[in-house]
Amino acid sequence: MTDHPVLRTATESDVPALRILARAALVHDDDAEEVFDLLWRQSADRPSLRIVAELDGEPAGLALGALSAATERTPATGYIDLLAVHPSQQSRGTGRALTARLEELLSQAGVERLMLRGRPPYYAWPGIDIRYTRAICLAGSSGYTRGPDGLNLHVDLVTAPLDTAADEERLAAAGVRIRRLTPADEKPFLTWMRQWGGSWDGEAAGALAHDPPRGHVAVRETAGVEGSDGSADRDGFVYVGFACHGVNRRSWFGPMGTDASERGLGVGTVLLRRCLADQRAAGLDHAEIGWTGPIHFYARAVDARLGRVFWTYSKSI
Structure with missing residues (x-):
């Protein structure tokens, strides 16, 4: 020895x-x-x-x-x-x-x-x-x-309010549609993601690598007019928000972002809840919102509580 x-x-x-x-x-x-x-x-x-x-x-x-x-x-x-x-x-x-x-x-x-x-x-x-x-x-x-x-926030997926039907109907009436990412989104979506800087485009690419993709987007109809960054999707929409989950760790949520022009409509809340609902459907009983910034938003939207500290x-x- x-x-x-x-x-x-x-x-x-x-x-x-x-x-x-x-x-x-x-x-x-x-x-x-x-x-x-x-x-x-x-x-x-x-x-x-x-x-x-x-x-x-x-x-x-x-x-x-x-x-x-x-x-x-x-x-x-x-x-x-x-x-x-x-x-x-x-x-x-x-x-x-x-x-x-x-x-x-x-x-x-x-x-x-x-x-x-x-x-x-x-x-x-x-x-x-x-x-x-x-x-x-x-x-x-x-x-x-x-x-x-x-700071990470902890979300109890058993008790968190994750229904989005009414909010999605309200957003649709305002011209914003929420849907899951698809493989066909890859090129225009990742082009749009570069505006956020940091590593978010790489994390979004990781979300797209899963089947089905681990992410949801908010899109606004553009009547066939392409966005300035070339980010119109195949249906004539531009991306105005996104959220991903399980990119590196199955129970973690993020990143997420909403275009400044759309903030205040509740887009982020719907995207967050959709992702957490995916995680609950996958059998998880809790989720972690990693490297959290706006604590108040998450606490209000899904009753998130402060959890791990790094x-x-x-x-x-």
Whole structure:
């Protein structure tokens, strides 16, 4: 037996054991195996950033990293997407060793900034869930600076008011139709989505990849006149709102947006409720509204309550 784990690059043959490790370590995530699968897939472009800590032939810990190239607004950034250490090996230096190794590899790749959070649009969380106390302690002692909080809202899908029939009828009378996304929407919808910036167009593409698509849109009839961004759909409509769910994690809702010209009509409420109704129909009893901004809106629309809190961390190289 050895006292210290050996670090090496993880391979596809490790996946079954690593899924078990993720389940043991991520005690606050019911979908831990799916989280691992998501982040393992998204690290496929840089398999060298998949690091396993092995002790006596068994995985004791895992770290998955990713990086984003520099843009006009942001420096080249490295992400530690996942750090999972088996409970029996926590507080023994395994997490610190994995973090240091991933930092070294990301630094060699030329990043200028490190972040302890997922890389959009394929992220599992906005930061570290504060209930993972040892991870919070590791971040602080490893030189990371705490940034903005990420808040999730919890929705009880059993009791939430999700009926939209009356509101959809009212919106239709005002010229706005709500419908599910279809594969035929892909090109015009994703063109329209670019106006929102950030990673929302990538997340919307993820919603379209499912069958049926995990998203709904609001469209306004244009009498055959195409929008300025070329976003008229095949029926002569322009998109004026959207909402997606289950893009990365089945129980999560978002992103969502409504064109400024249509706000105040209740479009967002209908889109939200439609998505949550999809999740309830899929057998879920709760949903999480991830990385929430307008808390009051969600509380009013579906009786959402504050749930998980995530702390974000970063440091410069």
